[in-house]
Amino acid sequence: MLKEERQQFILNETRIHNKVLLGDLAEQLNVSIDTVRRDVKELDQLKKLKKVHGGAISNGFNIYTYTETDIFSHEEKAFIAKKSVSLIPNNGIVLISGGTTNLEIARHLPVNLKATFFTPSLPVAMQLMTHEHIEVLFIGGRLLKDSQLAVGPSTIRFIQEIRADVCFMTTNSIDEANGMTDSDWDIVQMKKAMLKSSKKIVAPVISEKLGSSQRYQTCTINEVDVLVTELDPFSSKLEGYRRQNIEII
Amino acid sequence: MLKEERQQFILNETRIHNKVLLGDLAEQLNVSIDTVRRDVKELDQLKKLKKVHGGAISNGFNIYTYTETDIFSHEEKAFIAKKSVSLIPNNGIVLISGGTTNLEIARHLPVNLKATFFTPSLPVAMQLMTHEHIEVLFIGGRLLKDSQLAVGPSTIRFIQEIRADVCFMTTNSIDEANGMTDSDWDIVQMKKAMLKSSKKIVAPVISEKLGSSQRYQTCTINEVDVLVTELDPFSSKLEGYRRQNIEII
DNA sequence: AAAAAAACAGCATAATATTGCAATATTATA
DNA sequence: TATAATATTGCAATATTATGCTGTTTTTTT
Incomplete structure (x- = not known):
């Protein structure tokens, strides 16, 4: 074996x-x-479970396997996720795109939250389904x-029928001049539809993506309502975004 | 070679x-x-699989509950899958429902097969995505x-727009009197739509499901075109279905 | 505080990986 | 077609990794 x-076993x-004894497992x-x-x-070091004296306890279901090298960014994304979930109203309608940061959001939902989530992302859907x-x-x-994301005309038509309270929109790149940008045309079209169907746009972004840009634009920077990063909201790196009247948490 | x-092998x-040992492959x-x-x-460098000490593990879809040891009567289902895939025409349009037998079909597609698959099943979709x-x-x-299946009016509307060459329809129960039956009303409605959109109906069924029935009917027995079981096609257990003019493989 | 259970560190062994190399096969080019 | 360049394969020597064992330390329980 x-x-x-x-x-995995x-x-x-x-x-x-929910918990196991090392002796049982060995047998x-x-x-x-x-x-x-x-x-x-x-x-335990990979954060997939919690080691305790004599055994281990579950860390919840996680569909994605992180390698040792992205452990740090994983922790940062988890931090962003914890801050982001506070923006979801109870009984709200949420639109959520793909990406590992959104996957963390799907993982970190409060256990008692009642809400309806729409997503075109297979992994995010899988993760969301673990919440009762x-x-x-x-x-x-x-x-x-590669992105495990649904795109195309029928996807866009579906999205157009939704009216969401909040949209968690991740992106490849973001900067002041070009807004949110991505490298795939189909994905950008789909994301544009998502933004149109949402009252409030939240961009959970890891700080390393700030100040970069890609080929296609999803939206300009002032269409973003809330920017969530792992940084302190008053960090100087966020100065430019603060000036655009974006709420930063 | x-x-x-x-x-490719x-x-x-x-x-x-889901895993291989280097020694086995060499042999x-x-x-x-x-x-x-x-x-x-x-x-591994091409990201087509993950190399580990002593072997390799599948790179895509790895959820433990869908591995060999965890699927009930896996051997039989894999055998049914191997027989079923021969019914898929090249460049064909396929509709496929959920369930572990269909998951095996998704695993056992010939590597060079080109086809378009429509499915409302999350695990089946994940598995299908591993094929180039x-x-x-x-x-x-x-x-x-529980079933990780999409249902409801928008699902049915989507299905109505499809014209499939073949439909792989699994079921909880099947018998001569009641046809294919299931215990969930929403799923049955969705399945009915799938059948309407397909030219040829294939029922991959493990033999222990033969002769049982559930609350809601998906279709009568003579709507089934092909029945695939792990049994010999001339088995006496299939006598009744053979009389209904169903092709049995 | 004593006893029991679990965790840890170091070591030996076996299994697996890596590297360089030579023999052979394949491809490109004159 | 001949020849050089390149790629593939198997082998041997060496390195790395995985595992179980022993003795010791730490933690938990009594």
């Missing part, structure tokens, strides 16, 4: 039972308790293989 | 089994383990949490 399989067991997997201990330690009180509506269409 | 073919094996391919190692390394030459269209709508 491959190490990765074993770790451990993750699955912790998810199902089920036919390996020494030291090996299990080492596995659990690694998984969240209704998930998938926006269908042609699926792009 | 050409290097290309070998790598390796990719297919990892897709089907199956009649090359040294070094060659396999180099192939896997290349495929397959176009995947997701049929959106309200997602049911």
Whole structure:
């Protein structure tokens, strides 16, 4: 059995039972308790579960597998997500695009939040479905293989029928001059439709994306209502955006 | 055997089994383990799979609950899948519902098959996306949490616009008197729409489902064109279906 | 505080990876 | 077609990784 399989099994067991004992795992997997201990330690470092004395407890369901190198950006995105979820009104209608930051938002929803989410992103939909009180509506269409996102005319038509309270729109790049920009034309068209159908536009953006731009424009900077980054809201790096009357949290 | 073919084989094996051991591959391919190692390394660099110590694991869709050990009667379902895929015409339009048997079909598509698949099932869509030459269209709508399936009026409207060559329709239960039956009303409505939009109806069914029935009817038995089971097509258990003029493979 | 359980560190062993190299096969070019 | 350039493959030597074991330290329980 491959190490990765074993770790996947451990993750699955912790998810199902909420907690597991290292001794039990060692027996089920036919390996020494030291090996299990080492596995659990690694998984803990990858934030996939929480190691406790004698066992491990679940860290919730996570569809995405982070490599060691993006552990830092993962933590930053989780921080952005925690700040972002406060913008969702109870019983609200939410439109949410794809990307790993939005995936974190889908993970960090308050357990008691009741809301309806529309999304064209397969991974985000999967993640949203783990929440009991969240209704998930998938926006269908042609699926792009790399971004796992639905695009195309039927997608846009579907989006046009929605009236959302808030839209979480992630992007490849953002800067003052060009606004939010992306490298894929189909995705940009779909995103434009999303923005049109939403009252409030929230851009959860990791600071490394600030000040860069791509080929196609989704929207200008002043169409954004709220900018959420991992930085302090009064950071000098955000000065330019503050001047545009964008709420920064 | 050409290097290309070998790598294609390796990719297919990892897709089907979710993991492979380098030693096994070397044996199956009649090359040294070094060659396999180099192939896997290349495929890893191309992000087509993930190389790990001792083997490789599938790169796309890896949710534990859908791996071999976790699917009930996996062997039989994989066998049904292998028989079913022969019914897909090249460049055809396919409608495929959810369920683990259909998931196996999505896994076992021939590597060179070109086709367009429509599905309302999240896991099936994920699996289909791992195929290079397959176009995947997701049929959106309200997602049911347990079956991970889109249902509802917008789903049905979307389906009504499709004209499919073949439809793979799995079901909870099937018998001669009641046809295909399910326990969820929304799912049955969605399935009815799928059948209406398809020229040829294929029912991949594991034999233990034969002769049982549920609350709601999807279709009568003579609407089914082809029945695929893990049994020998001439098995006496299939006698009743054969009398209905259903093709059995 | 003592006893028990668990975690940790270091080490030995076996399995797997990497590297350089030579033999062979394939491709490009004159 | 001949020849040079390039790629592929298997092998051997060496390096790395995974695992279990032992003894010791830390944590939990009594």
